Amino acid sequence: MKYETIIGLEVHAQLLTDSKIFCGCSTRFGATPNHNTCPVCAGFPGALPVLNKKVVEFALRAGIAMNCKIAGFSRMARKNYFYPDLPKGYQISQYELPICTNGYIDINMEGSTKRVRLTRIHIEEDAGKNIHDAYDDSSLIDLNRAGVPLLEIVSEPDIRSAAEAVMYLKSLRSILRYLEVCDGNMEEGSFRCDANISVRTNGSEALGTKVEIKNLNSFKAIEKALQYETERQIDTLSEGGTLLQETRLWDDNNEQTRSMRSKESAHDYRYFPDPDLLPINVNEAWTQELRSTLPELPEARKARFMSEYGLPAYDAELLTSRRDVADYLEAAITVCPNAKAVSNWIMGDLFRLLKERKLDEQLHITDWPLQPAQLGGLVQLIDQGKISGKIAKMIFDSMLDTNQSPEVIITERGLEQVSDRTSLERSIDEVLTGHAKQVAAYHNGNDKIFGFLVGQVMKALQGKANPQKVNELLRAKLSSSSRSDAAQS
Secondary structure, three states, X not given: OOEEEEEEEEEEEEOOOOEOOOOOOEOOOOOOOOOOOOOOOOOOOOOOOOOOHHHHHHHHHHHHHOOOEEOOEEOOEEEEOOOOOOOOOEEEEOOOOOOEEEEEEEEEEOOEEEEEEEEEEEXXXXXXXXXXXXXXXXXXXXXXXXXXEEEEEEEOOOEOOHHHHHHHHHHHHHHHHHHOOOOOOOOOOOEEEEEEEEEEEOOOOOOOOOEEEEEEOOHHHHHHHHHHHHHHHHHHHHOOOOOOOEEEEEEOOOOEEEEXXXXXXXXXXXXXXXXXXXXXXXXXXXXXXXXXXXXXXXXXHHHHHHHHHOOOHHHHHHHHOOHHHHHHHHHHHOOOOOHHHHHHHHHHHHHHHHHHOOOOOOOOHHHOOOOHHHHHHHHHHHHOOOOOHHHHHHXXXXXXXXXXXXXXXXXXXXXXXXOOHHHHHHHHHHHHHHOHHHHHHHHOOOOOHHHHHHHHHHHHOOOOXXXXXXXXXXXXXXXXXXXXXXXXX
């Protein structure tokens, strides 16, 4: 019996506001525990919440970008449950009247487009944080996160595999980053995902028993957890077992899910409108104003990079996944119009160094010491034949350390490429004279010797020789000497 996997995702995205959703406390990550708190977010009796307008604006920007219907009238609700990290005994969220509904995101899967529908986007406050590993016999609570504004983005059960789920999440995160409403940092918990997964027999219309998976803090963990849970559910059903509607935790160490608790239903939370907060009214003028300020979004920018700059799909997708990287590329191209060459340097050397220095997620690329005009200038010098690729890598490293222009470094270190015929031929002649055995082997049919001889010429000129001209002149010299030898014999 064959089964089909059904996946729906609930994403919590922390909004990039300076203050919390209902008070003026800072949202800064990493502060001293319980430092960013006040009577409102700590749930003191009589402390009244006031909605942060910026939170509503960010929610609207996300909803517009994700093709949602924007509600002219929405309101906050109390979601009642009792955890130690929820000081009020309830969470302020939205239920019956969310701010955004019926949207969608199109994702690219191996050249084909798949549409994932969105049930809703709503705003809510985050809970605090339970710390269980500080002492053996007790837990601690940090309320710094309590009241931090979140978007909850709920998809329809349109996803059919772990790979699709990861692609959807990457696309969603990219959109939020482009909008500058969320930094998408999964390690810090500002982009979190709960997965709802079930399986059913092929051809069935009814949904299977739904399991929720929590503790998914990376794309790798999400993919592994969904793959494992799919196999677990199929094995259970194939053996005649029964699946429970429950919440399970992903155990990253053992690479398996384990049961946490039975799954709550909406009525268990006893939702009701929050009496301390006014309804949210959004007029069409505000919506249109925000729509006009949206940036070019990743998919549109990817298509433009391919058509305007001739970049391959892989390059375009990678470079447009982050807005700051796409901006960096376009700024560099204004200096060097060879877009493919610039993209190769960004995806190769620049990304490598960012990763080596563990700055690939933390650093906005525009804060990187090497400005786009500098990188564009370096690539342009290669295109003009003034420096070789090998020398360019030396200059690249020096630019990071000194923040000097490539032209200054070339002049100070005497790194300009040797391209004049006289100098190149003199070095080639010296190499051919000094490696008579290798030259003879080449003439006897060992073509691999050619690469060795090129290397010797480059070595003699300290890597500064124009490699294309070296190849041309060396082949001509070898061909000439071969004809000469043949004539003499």
